[in-house]
Amino acid sequence: MSAPTWKDRLSGEMSPEMTVEIDTFEGQIDLKKQGKLDDKFFAETRLRRGAYGQRYDNGLRSDGETQRTLTFPQALTKGPDTQWDAPGMMRIKIPMGRLSIKQLEVHAELAEEYSDTILHVTTRQDIQLHYIHIEDTPDMMRRLAAVGITTREACGNSVRNVTACEYSGVCSTESFDVTPYADACMKYFLGHPDVQDFGRKFKIAFSGCHENPCGLVTFHDLGAVAKIVDGKRGFKVVVGGGLGAVPVEAKVLAEFCPAEELLPLSQAVARVFARLGEKQSRARARIKFLVDKLGLDEFKRLVQVEREGLRVDERWTENLKDLTRLDEKPIRPGAPLPTEGPAEFLAWAKYNLKPQVQEGYYTAIVKLPLGDFTSRQARRIADLARDYTGDGIRCTVEQNLAMRWLSGADALAFWERLADIGFAEAGAGTITDMTSCPGTDTCKLGISSSRGLTAELKKRLTLVEDKLDTQVRELRIKSSGCFNSCGQHHAADIGFTGVSRAAGGRKVPHFNVVLGGQWAHNAGKYGLVVGAVPSKNIPKTVQVITDHYVANREEGESFQSFIERVGKKDFRGILKPLQVIPSYEEDKSFYSDWGDPREYTIGDIGIGECAGEIVPFVEFGLQAAEQELHGAQDILDTAGGDPAVAAAGAFQSMVTAAKALVRHLDKQCRDDADDVALQFKTHVADPGLFNDPFVGNKFAHFFLGLHASQRFVGANKEIAHKCMDEAQLFLDACHATYQRWLEAANQAAE
Amino acid sequence: MQAQKLQVKFFARDEISEVALVPVFHEWIKQGVVSDELLIDVADYSHVPDGPGVMIIGHQADYAVDRDGARQGLTYSRKRLAEGDFAARVQDTFRRALSSCVRLEGQDGLAARFGTGEVVFRIQDRLLAPNDAATVEAVRPALEATLAKLYPGQQATIESIGEPREPLTLRITVSTDASAAELLARLSA
Structure with a gap:
């Protein structure tokens, strides 16, 4: 068996x-x-x-x-x-x-x-x-x-995960719930042909309001902030934000874009990016570089022209017809929080519970250490949701879980069960709730151990948490293992980014110290780099920085204002003693990283996959067509295989290949065979772009003729074989045509 | 039974320092101490309460000194490329788990000691080994054959633990004072 x-x-x-x-x-x-x-x-x-x-x-x-x-x-x-x-x-x-x-x-x-x-x-x-x-x-x-999740386009040069505030729909400051709009955006762009030919990834975020940081739209390629104007729902749309080595704050593309116009506008942005974005140099391929190169006004003009030329797509508004489709319902009656209870519970409630706009309900933040939890803990959390909050679990950008719709009356019991699984720690959104990218633990690009550092800082700060100055306790620390900034350190009060320095012929892991970034206002301001400090001195660095702030702040002065007032120079002086690297003989520990006893090296850094490989969409299309034709041939070769099914498969492979060429010319084309044939004839065959040097347009007619005659419908074996032969010749001609186009483009470039 | 993903855990008698364990596991990789397995990297999850602790990630199998179920122990998890029939794979999983217990016990500065009177055997494969009574019965002969070698003349109790959503998990208890090294010797005899 x-x-x-x-x-x-x-x-x-x-x-x-x-x-x-x-x-x-x-x-x-x-x-x-x-x-x-x-x-x-x-x-x-x-x-x-x-x-x-x-x-x-x-x-x-x-x-x-x-x-x-x-x-x-x-x-x-x-x-x-x-x-x-x-x-x-x-x-x-x-x-x-x-x-x-x-x-x-x-x-x-x-x-x-x-x-x-x-x-x-x-x-x-x-x-x-x-x-x-x-x-x-x-x-x-x-x-x-089987449970409705896809990994498609989670990596690669396409639209990545669409993110949104974890409080969407339950927040008291949001203009409206962005969930259904973000969902519609995700569905629209998943596998959409206009987002397959980017030179780099493209990240979209939604925020319910401008003031709070949950959506972090300002460092996204495309961001949408909910806004109501004259009673009408829409979005402020920003474009070209990004972190990385060159952090850029997104620029305003539209002060107000009506909700039903958001997808076509975004599609127009995507098409401009696909057409004009950098493809050769990964380092300059994000949309922020294109916006910068063209200038915002020219970029806006191109988007407008593109928008006007878009063919109407009913899916622009299809998912907006029922805005309640994703609404969550509480499973327990709402009630106020208890005012008494164990001190640990009250501390947890203070930091980890946020009152919802719906009276008597709270969103509980489950603080995950370095964003990690086990399978067993996941099942326990699922049980908690089943008993208290329902399906409204959300992963947060601070690497925690938000569990919405917790009734105040259940908060203590909920916390007790969280304690049973080790996750009842208070301090969500404070100095002990740190964010870190994977760094050298698993990332090929990691330079320093951001997770090792974060684990060490967390251990030390948790011990003294209760004694910390209130303003210090509410600071945020974020670490990235390299300049790519996946730990979002630019938007932290105190941020760290991994770098390497040499001393005495050896490598020493370091972190650049970045101060004064703003988490509020959707990450409204990025921090200042004040210098690199050896990894092993970073815990002392945190101590020195926070002590300096507490000793020298003016009354009521926030950390960001303090950094702005005293400037880089002041901090450079303070950090100077911490930048000294002891010799290897004096202290070997400086020559290894946190959590890793091996002598430090960056010799095992790999080539990043973050950017993906630049494979033009047309090549995917031609490859897919080949596979369809192989599949059809298999059917024909199999005893008892239906020749009509094989013939239809052969025709479909021609449709796929023709569509790839049409879209490569930046022409719009639906998926159905009729439209593909029409667009192929109009933009490829009739202008002579498919002409073979020896046989002219002959191979184009294999496709157009088969489409017109529909001979493949109900085909017998003989006709199926002929369809197969014609399809193979047509596919070969598509490859040859694409090669000719490439050569012409290269010659033009030279 | 075609399942490959077999797991065996022996519990620690005394607390093992995770900080001290990290360099030990790196050294295992460096020295290639398991000659027929490719050991790739060390993963430190000691920050996760009751988590997988400190692990060696391997190609064929992972090794962890974990705290799953709030109890520290050495877990050997076969992932792929196990050889022989199911009975041979079960025995091999116990042998490799015991080898690493013995190796850890011999490690200077670690003070690791493992008990042998309680073992957890798990199959991390819901498709090939669903967590139900039929699988327990299907597993039992192979498991009992290995237990007979490990604990000659003693009656080991096998009970299914955990909940239905978890992978098939069996707790084996037996009254014994034998060391991990003695058990390993019995299995190798």
Whole structure:
């Protein structure tokens, strides 16, 4: 008896689209193993499905003395310089951070069976599982798809997870609940052809109000802030924000964009970015560089022109017809919070409970250490949700969980059960609630151990938390392992970013100290870099900075105002003694990083996959067409295979290839065969762009003729064979045409 | 039973310092102490309450001194490429878990000691080993064969623990004072 499979077990529980999507990916894994897919293509295709590389996936690891080769059993690769067997990370998109109880339980199962039992919440409301084997990913995707989750476009050069305030719908300062709009945006752009040809990733965030930071729209490629004008719902739209080595605050694209206009406007932005954004130099490929290069006014003009040329798409408003479709309902009656209870509970309630706009209800923040929790804890949290709050769980950008709709009357019992699983710690949003990217723990780009540092700071600050000055206690600390800024340190009061320095011929892990960033007002201001300090001196640095603030602030002066007033120079002087590196002989500990006793090196840094591989969308289209044709051929070759189905498959492969060429010319084209044929004729065949040097437009007529005659419908074996031959010739001609276009473009560039 | 993802945990008698364990595990990777497994990296989750503690992530298997269930112990988790039939895989999982217990007990400065009278055996595979009575019965012969070698002449009790949502988890208890090294020797004999 053959072993059961998840594919069979979950058949019928996944949407047809997801079923095909995952089967296709599994097929690509098989093709890669047979040597039939090239590295670059496979790398981009797995990234677009959330299967990411991890440190050591180049097969090299430093043991502190020498660089050693990790001899993974299979010699295959899953991308340039990426070993097949190397453990990888699965990034799971959680739109707006919204998780149902069932979805959380499935994550728990996956972490246990395929990962290391740890679920990691990211700063963009995703969940990541680490140390995953690539061949396990299709089954993981199936189990997620069965509960309505996709990993599609979680990585790669496309629209990443759409994020939104965790308080959307329950917040007292929001203009309105952005959840249904963010959801509509996510659904519209998922797999949309206009977001497949970017030179870099594209991040979208929604915020319910301007004042509070939960949405952090100012450092997103595209941000939407809810706004009501004359009683009409809409958004202030900002564009071109980003962190990284060059932090840029997003600029206002539209002071007010009516809600029904948001998707077409965003689509127009995407099309301008796809057409004009940098494709060769990854370092300058985010949209912030394009906005800067063109100037905001010209960028706005181009977006306007693009918008006017868009063909109407009913999906722009389809998901806005019922704005209540995602509403959550409490499962317990609301009631006020108790005013008495254990001191620890009262402290927790003070920091970790936020009153909702709905009277008697609170959102509880479950403070996760470094964003981590185990499968077992995930199930306990699911139980808490089942008993007290319902499905309204949200991952937050501060790497915590927000559990909405907690009745005040249940708060003490809820807290007691949280305590049972180790998560009743108070201080959400304070100095002990730190954020950190993965850093050198698992990231190929990490320079310093941001998680190691954060764990150490948390340990030390938790011990003295109760004695801290009130204003110091409410500061935020965020750390990034490198300049890519995934820890969002620019928006922290005290931020750290990993760098490396040399001393006595050895490398010493350091962190740049960034002060005075503003978390409020959607991360309204970025911090100042005041200098690099050895990692091992960072805890002292925090002490010195906060002591200096407490001793020298003016009455009521906030930390940001203080930093602004005293400036970099003052802090440079203060940090100077801490920047001294003892010799190796004096103190070896400076030459290793937090949580890692090996002598520090950055020799095992890999090539980042964050940017993905630049594979033009047209190449994906042509590849997909080839696969469709192979599938059709298999049907025809199989005894009892229906020739009509094979012939229809052959025709579909022609549609797919033709569509890829049309879209490569930046022409709009729907998915249906009629529109593809019309657009192909208009923009490719008739202008002579498909002309072969020897046979002219002959191959174009294979497609257009088959479309006109519909000969493939009900085809017998003989006709099916002919369709197959014509499709192969047409696909070959599509490849040749694309190559001619590329050569012409290169010559023009030279 | 085709499941590969077998896990065995022996509980620590005394507290093992996680800070001291991190360099020990790095050294294991550096020295390649498990010759037929590829050890890749150390993951430190000591910040997570009752979590996986400090782990060695490997290609074929992971090693952890974890605090799952609020009890510290050494857990060996086979992930793939186990050889032989199910009975052989069960025995191999116990052997590798015991080897690492013995190795940790011999590590200077760690003061690790493991009890052998209570073991947790788990199968992390809900598809091939659903957590139900039928799987327990299917697993029992292979498990009992290994237990007979480990604890000759003694009656080991096998009970299913945990809740239905968890992977199949069996607690084995037996009255014994034997050391991990003695058990390993019995298994290797």
